Amino acid sequence: xxxxxxxxxxxxxxxxxxxxxxxxxxxxxxxxxxxxxxxxxxxxxxxxxxxxxxxxxxxxxxxxxxxxxxxxxxxxxxxxxxxxxxxxxxxxxxxxxxxxxxxxxxxxxxxxxxxxxxxxxxxxxxxxxxxxxxxxxxxxxxxxxxxxxxxxxxxxxxxxxxxxxxxxxxxxxxxxxxxxxxxxxxxxxxxxxxxxxxxxxxxxxxxxxxxxxxxxxxxxxxxxxxxxxxxxxxxxxxxxxxxxxxxxxxxxxxxxxxxxxxxxx
Amino acid sequence: xxxxxxxxxxxxxxxxxxxxxxxxxxxxxxxxxxxxxxxxxxxxxxxxxxxxxxxxxxxxxxxxxxxxxxxxxxxxxxxxxxxxxxxxxxxxxxxxxxxxxxxxxxxxxxxxxxxxxxxxxxxxxxxxxxxxxxxxxxxxxxxxxxxxxxxxxxxxxxxxxxxxxxxxxxxxxxxxxxxxxxxxxxxxxxxxxxxxxxxxxxxxxxxxxxxxxxxxxxxxxxxxxxxxxxxxxxxxxxxxxxxxxxxxxxxxxxxxxxxxxxxxx
DNA sequence: GGTGGTAATTCATCAGATGACTCAATAGGG
DNA sequence: CCCTATTGAGTCATCTGATGAATTACCACC
Numbered sequence: 001x002x003x004x005x006x007x008x009x010x011x012x013x014x015x016x017x018x019x020x021x022x023x024x025x026x027x028x029x030x031x032x033x034x035x036x037x038x039x040x041x042x043x044x045x046x047x048x049x050x051x052x053x054x055x056x057x058x059x060x061x062x063x064x065x066x067x068x069x070x071x072x073x074x075x076x077x078x079x080x081x082x083x084x085x086x087x088x089x090x091x092x093x094x095x096x097x098x099x100x101x102x103x104x105x106x107x108x109x110x111x112x113x114x115x116x117x118x119x120x121x122x123x124x125x126x127x128x129x130x131x132x133x134x135x136x137x138x139x140x141x142x143x144x145x146x147x148x149x150x151x152x153x154x155x156x157x158x159x160x161x162x163x164x165x166x167x168x169x170x171x172x173x174x175x176x177x178x179x180x181x182x183x184x185x186x187x188x189x190x191x192x193x194x195x196x197x198x199x200x201x202x203x204x205x206x207x208x209x210x211x212x213x214x215x216x217x218x219x220x221x222x223x224x225x226x227x228x229x230x231x232x233x234x235x236x237x238x239x240x241x242x243x244x245x246x247x248x249x250x251x252x253x254x255x256x257x258x259x260x261x262x263x264x265x
Numbered sequence: 266x267x268x269x270x271x272x273x274x275x276x277x278x279x280x281x282x283x284x285x286x287x288x289x290x291x292x293x294x295x296x297x298x299x300x301x302x303x304x305x306x307x308x309x310x311x312x313x314x315x316x317x318x319x320x321x322x323x324x325x326x327x328x329x330x331x332x333x334x335x336x337x338x339x340x341x342x343x344x345x346x347x348x349x350x351x352x353x354x355x356x357x358x359x360x361x362x363x364x365x366x367x368x369x370x371x372x373x374x375x376x377x378x379x380x381x382x383x384x385x386x387x388x389x390x391x392x393x394x395x396x397x398x399x400x401x402x403x404x405x406x407x408x409x410x411x412x413x414x415x416x417x418x419x420x421x422x423x424x425x426x427x428x429x430x431x432x433x434x435x436x437x438x439x440x441x442x443x444x445x446x447x448x449x450x451x452x453x454x455x456x457x458x459x460x461x462x463x464x465x466x467x468x469x470x471x472x473x474x475x476x477x478x479x480x481x482x483x484x485x486x487x488x489x490x491x492x493x494x495x496x497x498x499x500x501x502x503x504x505x506x507x508x509x510x511x512x513x514x515x516x517x518x519x520x521x522x523x524x525x526x527x528x529x530x
Numbered sequence: 531g532g533t534g535g536t537a538a539t540t541c542a543t544c545a546g547a548t549g550a551c552t553c554a555a556t557a558g559g560g
Numbered sequence: 561c562c563c564t565a566t567t568g569a570g571t572c573a574t575c576t577g578a579t580g581a582a583t584t585a586c587c588a589c590c
Contacts, residue, residue, distance in 0.1 A: 070335055109306065113306070355539080358541080
């Protein structure tokens, strides 16, 4: 059984000659389709195709790369899965905005696929990223362009739910909706860090996997109130422009979540 | 211009019902192929297909999802681009190991595509990750299972090159080879952190983009020696089990690199 | 028993044709 | 004159069928 290192040969060997991995030996002989993937990617890297640009029609592209339409479509589909291009029936195929948020999309699937195996490792990285994001958001909370309205909105909505929680039966509490607001808060804080790459990575790592598992354990009484309190402490530190408190608050909050997940396993 | 949020609809809507994004409205009506991608992914998530398992032959899979072989192949190609499956002509299609290192592969292409726009943001995240990795590596340098031999090897080889550099003309110095050793050192330190997810993300962010730009600026005299000295300081701190020194050393080193990149633009 | 070749299996690629969808130009009515 | 509905060209989505290339396993042969 080979190491299966040649699954994305075209992508990996793009920037400069043979990369450190899959250098020369190894089986992975590039297929026709792989060449097309690399070719289109290069068109974008070299600037021949800019974000929003429309690609030539399938027939022309197939002729340009000397492949059949079927093979060309496989290549385009691969790039679409990576978030690089987008095909619209009846219209054409376009280069996406290439925003980090789009391009890290595949990472979300990766998290789903092996969360079981490396769950704790993923969470460690997530914590690292979110703590940094909280600190950055606090540092620039008074700077022009800082926008914490999304975080505030999510938190206020969640506060309303938490207040109602005391009055309704636990079974009636909409845990899923509360969890969505939870994720929205974390996402907003990531955006508020001012680093879109950081925000995109957080987005990819934060949601998804945690969602199912948290939904199970979220039925424990008092969790909503506790989460809400921790979130509010973090937001206060951020709006006050206190990076140290924001970092500690976020770290404590995420460690508590990790403890929760560990117990419920 | 639409938000282009529907490029990976099948992937995003996997784990639980409709996610926060692309919930209901929006154009992105899933294509036949998207359904197949989601279907195969679900087979893996649900455990019906484990890493290393072989998928049914194309004809059977196509029949199972009620699509033509062409559409099925597009779906498989998309999953192959994501590093989830791997097709071998004459043999079959297999689920990959699903190691983090494989699944973050697409991120490398993402970095290449928009490094121009978000270069500094990417570097900031890289620095954050590598500083943490250095700290972790130092913390567990004396723990069982810790293996710094790769880092040591890369550094010794680089030291030999740096020593020779004083004797050969600058034009004869193999900057590309030295840079590869540089990247190998950083990669080894990522692995030594003990967190494979962290190591994979570093791998995806570290190389690639920096490579071209660094190659240009690497011709400046003394850079090799300076890089070597900084690396040695970091490794010493790691082997001494001094996380604080390791973190600071790595942060200083990467900030120096960033300064270098900024100047050469 | 070991070795070589051959056949079956499987993915890779091609070719042609039809349907679905989008957009824009155009003709008609108000 | 403006607005709307129809129509047409252009483009992607999908299907069908067939051929080539690579791998594997089996079997005859030495």
